[in-house]
Every structure is written in structure tokens, then in C-alpha cells.
Amino acid sequence: MSSDRFHTVVLRVENKAGVLARVAGLFARRGFNIDSLAVAPTEDDRFSRITFTVDVESAPLDQVVKQLNKLINVVEITELDPKSSVERELMIITVNVAPENRGQVMDLVRIFEAKVLNVGYDQMMLSLSGAPSRVDDFEQLLSPHGIVELQRTGRVALRRLDKIQAAPSAEES
Amino acid sequence: MKTNGGSALIASLEREGVDVVFGLPGGAILPVYDPILDSSIRHILVRHEQGAGHMAQGYAHATGRPGVLMVTSGPAATNIVTPLCDAYMDSIPLVAITGQVPYSAIGTDAFQECDTTGITMSVTKHNFLVTDAADIPQVIHDAFHIATTGRPGPVLVDIPKDIVDPNNPRSALEMYQPDGPKLPGYQPQPEPEATLIADAIELIQQAERPVIYAGGGILKARAAEALRALADAADIHVVTTLMARGAFPDDHPLCLGMPGMHGNYTAVTAMQQADLLIALGARFDDRVTGRLDGFAPEAKIIHADIDPAELNKVRRADVAIVGDSRLVIEAMVEGLAAAGPSPADRSEWRSRISGWRERFPLTYDEHVPGEGLKPQQVLEQLRDGSPEDTIVTSGVGQHQMWAAQHWTFRHPYTWINSGGLGTMGFSIPAAIGAKVGMPDRTVWAVDGDGCFQMTAQELVTAAVERIPVKVALLNNGYLGMVRQWQEMFYEERFSEVELGQAVPDYVKWAEAMGCVGIRAESPEEVEPAIAQANDIDDRPVVVEFRTEATEKVFPMVPAGKTNSDIMVHPSQEGQQR
Numbered sequence: 001m002s003s004d005r006f007h008t009v010v011l012r013v014e015n016k017a018g019v020l021a022r023v024a025g026l027f028a029r030r031g032f033n034i035d036s037l038a039v040a041p042t043e044d045d046r047f048s049r050i051t052f053t054v055d056v057e058s059a060p061l062d063q064v065v066k067q068l069n070k071l072i073n074v075v076e077i078t079e080l081d082p083k084s085s086v087e088r089e090l091m092i093i094t095v096n097v098a099p100e101n102r103g104q105v106m107d108l109v110r111i112f113e114a115k116v117l118n119v120g121y122d123q124m125m126l127s128l129s130g131a132p133s134r135v136d137d138f139e140q141l142l143s144p145h146g147i148v149e150l151q152r153t154g155r156v157a158l159r160r161l162d163k164i165q166a167a168p169s170a171e172e173s
Numbered sequence: 174m175k176t177n178g179g180s181a182l183i184a185s186l187e188r189e190g191v192d193v194v195f196g197l198p199g200g201a202i203l204p205v206y207d208p209i210l211d212s213s214i215r216h217i218l219v220r221h222e223q224g225a226g227h228m229a230q231g232y233a234h235a236t237g238r239p240g241v242l243m244v245t246s247g248p249a250a251t252n253i254v255t256p257l258c259d260a261y262m263d264s265i266p267l268v269a270i271t272g273q274v275p276y277s278a279i280g281t282d283a284f285q286e287c288d289t290t291g292i293t294m295s296v297t298k299h300n301f302l303v304t305d306a307a308d309i310p311q312v313i314h315d316a317f318h319i320a321t322t323g324r325p326g327p328v329l330v331d332i333p334k335d336i337v338d339p340n341n342p343r344s345a346l347e348m349y350q351p352d353g354p355k356l357p358g359y360q361p362q363p364e365p366e367a368t369l370i371a372d373a374i375e376l377i378q379q380a381e382r383p384v385i386y387a388g389g390g391i392l393k394a395r396a397a398e399a400l401r402a403l404a405d406a407a408d409i410h411v412v413t414t415l416m417a418r419g420a421f422p423d424d425h426p427l428c429l430g431m432p433g434m435h436g437n438y439t440a441v442t443a444m445q446q447a448d449l450l451i452a453l454g455a456r457f458d459d460r461v462t463g464r465l466d467g468f469a470p471e472a473k474i475i476h477a478d479i480d481p482a483e484l485n486k487v488r489r490a491d492v493a494i495v496g497d498s499r500l501v502i503e504a505m506v507e508g509l510a511a512a513g514p515s516p517a518d519r520s521e522w523r524s525r526i527s528g529w530r531e532r533f534p535l536t537y538d539e540h541v542p543g544e545g546l547k548p549q550q551v552l553e554q555l556r557d558g559s560p561e562d563t564i565v566t567s568g569v570g571q572h573q574m575w576a577a578q579h580w581t582f583r584h585p586y587t588w589i590n591s592g593g594l595g596t597m598g599f600s601i602p603a604a605i606g607a608k609v610g611m612p613d614r615t616v617w618a619v620d621g622d623g624c625f626q627m628t629a630q631e632l633v634t635a636a637v638e639r640i641p642v643k644v645a646l647l648n649n650g651y652l653g654m655v656r657q658w659q660e661m662f663y664e665e666r667f668s669e670v671e672l673g674q675a676v677p678d679y680v681k682w683a684e685a686m687g688c689v690g691i692r693a694e695s696p697e698e699v700e701p702a703i704a705q706a707n708d709i710d711d712r713p714v715v716v717e718f719r720t721e722a723t724e725k726v727f728p729m730v731p732a733g734k735t736n737s738d739i740m741v742h743p744s745q746e747g748q749q750r
Contacts, residue, residue: 013358014358017302018290018294018302021291021294025295029295060485062485063482063486066481066482066484067482069481069482070480070482071299071358072299072319072358072359074358075357075358076358
């Protein structure tokens with residue numbers, strides 16, 4: 001996924017019934033293509049945070065932001081440039097693993113610092129949280145084994161801290 | 174004060190200064206209709222809920238105050254979707270109250286239940302589903318604030334029956350005065366940035382071929398006077414779009430009239446050849462621009478609008494200003510006064526414009542004995558026989574374009590039509606709403622026979638409520654604009670456009686509805702019919718003019734063509750462009 005084409009936008013919205021429908025309805029009727037969407041309450045229970053990535057080839061980012069701003073329940077809009085933000089995504093994945101292949105899969109689990117959530121006779125359920133590109137890599141390397149089921153959360157993101165304060169993050173990829 | 178949701182709702186409307194509500198009661202909204210009996214608010218009982226919506230629009234446009242409508246749940250709510258969408262497209266401030274099934278029944282497919290907020294989400298500026306009676310005073314206050322500020326628009330408030338029914342404990346509340354709007358995500362920016370005004374002034378000063386492109390936002394911002402000051406100060410010609418007719422007087426020497434698909438040649442061509450367009454409260458609608466990639470190719474753009482999302486949406490602006498049109502224009506007038514006269518030589522441009530005006534005035538063929546009346550001539554006679562400040566409403570189609578072209582609008586808020594959505598049947602209910610808001614003014618609804626048959630039942634409302642509107646029905650027996658397109662672009666293959674001129678009998682129909690019905694078929698009958706209608710002031714009048722079906726609207730920019738390809742009236746085709 002090219003970072004030029006997909007931009008991450010964060011909305012602070014009023015925590016009211018139907019707000020997600022308003023946002024999603026706007027995307028649909030204005031023809032904005034959304035690649036990923038994550039919604040959850042914030043530290044302040046009056047507001048929720050919606051993080052989404054939009055395909056700016058489907059509509060200019062400027063229009064996306066301005067149209068969203070017209071929604072009365074949208075309180076704040078921030079565009080997060082990938083270079084100045086930290087993005088994370090969680091994936092839970094079940095793969096086919098014949099007993100003789102378990103070693104190979106466990107190597108990947110160790111390299112990616114993933115977690116084993118559940119083990120069956122010939123299947124394993126794994127989880128990985130990390131930068132979206134790293135989650136992509138993990139998924140791709142597992143796919144030859146046969147992916148039974150997977151669920152990704154959609155990316156969430158926060159602005160990177162000022163240089164003076166920022167501590168190096170061990171998880172960066 | 175202890176009260177119930179229904180009484181609190183009516184009290185909240187009174188507090189917002191509402192004097193008229195257009196509506197029709199039904200099951201879910203019944204408890205709100207009871208306190209209306211004890212209220213100062215006048216309720217106009219419509220015959221179809223769509224009529225309530227368009228009446229509220231006509232009222233809002235004519236008075237500048239928000240229009241209020243109230244209907245029940247389900248089918249009543251779906252019947253107002255068209256006027257809501259119409260008001261959304263044309264930025265008309267409305268507050269619509271809809272009844273809803275009791276809160277506990279929502280989602281159970283109850284009788285007359287529909288997902289009103291879901292259905293109207295995309296055709297309102299905002300909508301509310303109120304779930305707690307205590308929220309009613311605040312929500313009504315917020316609804317009026319949203320509808321009337323920033324870019325105006327319709328707001329819907331959906332009210333479940335249990336929270337307004339005094340017999341239900343859920344309707345109990347302590348009445349209170351809201352402490353201002355509670356809308357953390359809503360902050361319109363009416364004040365323009367000074368640096369952008371300075372940039373605009375610089376472009377205006379340099380321009381040799383400037384045109385002011387005035388849109389409906391001028392009227393919403395009550396900026397007609399300011400616009401006149403700007404045009405006079407800068408000595409720049411003005412075009413007024415379909416939504417802005419009357420925002421600048423048609424008899425002012427700098428007024429070029431209406432641009433667009435059926436605009437006059439001079440307005441269209443001046444925009445097309447301009448080196449600067451000053452767009453004020455306009456949105457570069459496709460009916461104005463024609464094919465976009467060929468629109469005003471040499472023009473720099475100053476674009477001011479209260480809605481930031483309109484800027485750079487269709488055409489990239491060289492100077493994009495967020496702000497209320499009146500404040501923007503006043504700042505421009507001040508800036509121009511400080512800058513002094515423009516150093517640019519505009520004499521060649523002025524002579525170009527006067528040449529077009531001379532060669533390409535609006536025109537039509539003379540009436541041929543034995544044929545139907547010329548609709549343009551009828552409208553000119555109507556204009557000349559009616560008071561100068563007459564309010565004109567129209568439906569959608571040929572009659573709308575002829576009215577917009579041939580009327581001389583000298584005052585703002587004298588022209589009310591459905592521009593963006595193009596809603597047939599708009600005219601009669603809009604006229605009723607306008608007359609309710611402006612009872613001392615003459616209100617003429619210009620209508621076509623196709624439109625008339627969509628909303629004529631509201632003339633019963635007008636007769637019963639003693640709202641003496643007048644209808645000029647241009648009856649050509651066809652869906653005229655569709656007929657014109659089929660004649661010009663579908664090789665005269667007329668598919669499903671003939672309505673017939675004789676059935677229904679409009680005079681009898683008018684009389685059956687409690688109106689006076691008059692028919693004019695020959696040119697000598699036109700003037701007396703108009704005079705007779707203008708003399709009647711105690712009931713509605715319908716004057717049916719039997720017009721010529723083959724008459725077409727010119728000029729015309731065919732769909733998909735650029736404004737340079739404008740087709741003029743056949744008699745002007747040989748003229749040098």
C-alpha cells in the first residue's frame with residue numbers, strides 16, 4: 001500500500017448514537033473510498049475517536065476533510081502524515097499448520113514477536129500488533145501455509161512526539 | 174416549571190420566534206398538536222406533507238426567517254424528504270418536526286414507523302432523534318441555531334410519541350431556558366481573513382475583464398445592498414444566477430442578468446471571456462459552468478463562500494475566502510476605496526459587452542394567429558400588469574426559465590424557485606408560504622401544467638386558510654422542457670411527454686378548490702385576465718394561459734457542451750459573435 005495514495009485521518013466525534021452512520025454515509029454518497037476504519041471511545045467519554053485511511057485518488061483529501069467538517073458531530077479533524085505519526089494495527093490469524101510445519105511457523109512468530117493464542121491439532125491461532133506494513137509482511141509470509149481466517153482491526157494512529165521528548169520505540173519497523 | 178414534552182416543544186418554538194407552522198397531524202405527533210390550540214402560533218393545515226415543506230421554504234425565502242413544518246411519523250416523514258432535499262440543495266433554513274413511534278417501539282416495524290433520521294441524514298444539514306423529554310428545549314434551540322447560521326439548511330427533529338404524551342411519565346420535564354447552543358463541533362466562520370481580502374483586491378485592480386458572479390448566498394447573507402455598493406464602487410458588471418435573481422437589480426446598467434444553460438448570451442459570454450470571476454455565494458453549479466474543462470478558460474477566480482467545502486470543489490480558486498458574503502463584500506468595498514481607481518483599461522471590455530447586448534437581446538417570435546399564446550409574452554404582460562415588488566415563485570421547466578429570463582427583478586427576495594434539486598410542483602406551495610410570510614405583497618406562482626398537477630391540491634389549503642395567491646398556469650399540454658430536449662436532441666421522437674391541454678379542465682378544477690378560475694386563449698384575453706386576477710384579493714386565482722407547445726427556451730447551452738457553444742435564438746444565428 002503506497003503511503004502517497006492512502007492518508008490517515010483522525011476524527012474526534014461526539015459520542016452519540018448514529019455518528020458512525022453519519023460518517024460512513026458521507027463516505028458513500030461523496031464517493032470517498034475508505035481502506036481501513038477503527039472506532040473506539042477515548043479518555044473523555046463525551047468523545048470517540050475514528051481513525052480511517054482514505055484513498056486520495058478517489059477524492060482530494062481537502063474535500064474529504066471539509067465535507068467531514070460539515071458534520072455537526074465531528075469536533076476535530078487531524079490528518080496524520082505517516083512520517084510524523086506512529087501507526088499500529090492488530091491482526092488475529094488462524095493458519096493451517098501440519099504438525100511437521102510447526103517449527104517454521106514458530107520461527108516467524110519469534111522473528112515478528114507475534115503471540116500464539118490457541119493451538120489445535122493442525123491449526124494455530126496467532127496475533128500480531130505492529131506497524132501496518134509489518135502486519136502485511138507477517139500475513140504474506142504465513143499465507144503459503146493456508147490462512148483459514150483472519151481479522152485485522154484497521155489502523156490506529158497517534159502523532160509522533162517532539163524530538164526532545166520522544167523515546168526510541170523498540171517496536172518500530 | 175413542571176411540564177410535558179409536547180408543551181415544552183410548542184413553548185420552545187414560541188421562544189424561537191416561530192409565528193407559523195405548516196403541517197398535518199397524525200398518530201405519533203398527536204400529543205404535540207394538542208398544545209397548539211393554546212399557542213399563539215398559527216398552524217396552516219396542508220393537504221399533503223410535501224406541500225408543508227415547500228410552503229416552509231417559500232416562507233423562509235421571502236421573510237429570511239426559518240420555515241417550520243410539523244408532520245407525523247412514517248409516510249408523513251417520507252413525504253417531506255423531497256422538500257428537505259430541495260432546501261438542502263438551495264440552502265433554505267427549515268426546522269422540520271416529525272413524530273416518531275414510542276421510543277420502546279423503535280426498531281420493531283411498528284405502525285407508521287420508519288427510520289426518519291436514517292432516511293433524512295443525507296438531505297438535512299443535521300438531524301436529531303430526541304430520546305429524553307428533558308432534551309427537547311435544548312435540541313429545538315440547537316436546531317434553529319444550525320438551520321439559520323453558517324450555510325443555512327434544513328434540520329429535522331424526530332420526536333418519539335412517549336416523550337411528548339402527557340399521559341406517559343417519560344414526557345415529564347422541568348422547563349428551562351437553554352444557555353446557548355451546545356454544539357462543540359459546529360463553528361461557522363463568518364469573518365473573512367483580511368489578507369485574503371487584500372489578495373482579492375489586488376486581482377480586482379489588475380483585471381481588465383472582471384465579472385461578479387453573484388449566487389444565492391448573497392440573498393442568504395442579506396448582502397444585496399452590499400453587492401450593489403461593490404459593483405458601483407468597482408464599476409464591474411454582475412451576473413445573477415438562477416438562485417440570485419433579484420440580488421442585483423435587473424434595471425441597473427451593470428446588470429447582465431442570468432448566466433447558465435438558459436442564461437442570456439451576454440451573461441454567459443461575459444463569464445466565458447472574463448479574465449477574473451468574482452464568485453460570491455455561488456458554487457459553480459454544472460448548469461452555470463457548462464462543460465467544466467471549457468468554462469471561463471482565461472479567468473482567475475476569487476471565490477468567497479460561507480461553506481469551506483465549496484471552495485476548490487469544482488473550480489480551483491486563485492483566492493479562496495471563507496466568510497459570510499455580506500462581510501466579505503463590505504471588506505472588499507473598504508479595500509477598494511483604499512486602493513483607489515483601478516489602473517486597468519476596461520474600455521475595450523465594456524464595448525464588447527455593449528455590443529453583445531445590442532446583438533443578442535432575449536427574443537422570441539411573434540404570436541401567430543390561430544396558434545397558442547407565446548409564453549414569454551404572457552410573462553412580460555404579467556410583469557407589466559403586476560406591482561413592481563410582486564413576489565414570483567415558479568416550478569421547474571420551461572416556464573421557470575422564461576420567468577427567470579423575462580421578469581425584471583428589481584428587489585431581492587422577489588424570486589423563489591427550486592434551483593438545485595429542480596422539484597416540479599414547487600411553485601404553488603412555495604407561493605402560499607411566501608404569501609403567509611408577506612401578506613401585503615402580491616404573490617404570483619408561475620407554473621406549468623405538469624407541475625400544477627403535482628401540487629395543485631394546496632390551493633384548497635390556500636382557499637380555506639384565506640391565503641390569496643395567484644397562479645399563472647402556462648398550459649402547453651406537455652412536459653415542455655422534456656419535449657424541447659426530445660425535439661432538439663432525440664430527433665423529434667416524443668416519448669411520454671404529452672399531457673394534453675384540455676383535460677383536466679383547469680378552470681373547473683380551480684373553482685372546485687375554492688379559487689377563481691380564468692382562461693385566456695387569445696392575445697387580447699391576456700391583459701384583461703391578468704387585470705382581473707390582480708384585482709381579486711380575497712381568494713386564490715388560477716389563470717390558465719393556453720400556450721404554444723412548440724415554443725422553446727433560448728438561448729441554450731446543450732448538455733455536455735461548453736458555454737462557448739451557446740445556441741442563440743434562431744433569428745440571431747447570423748449575428749457576428
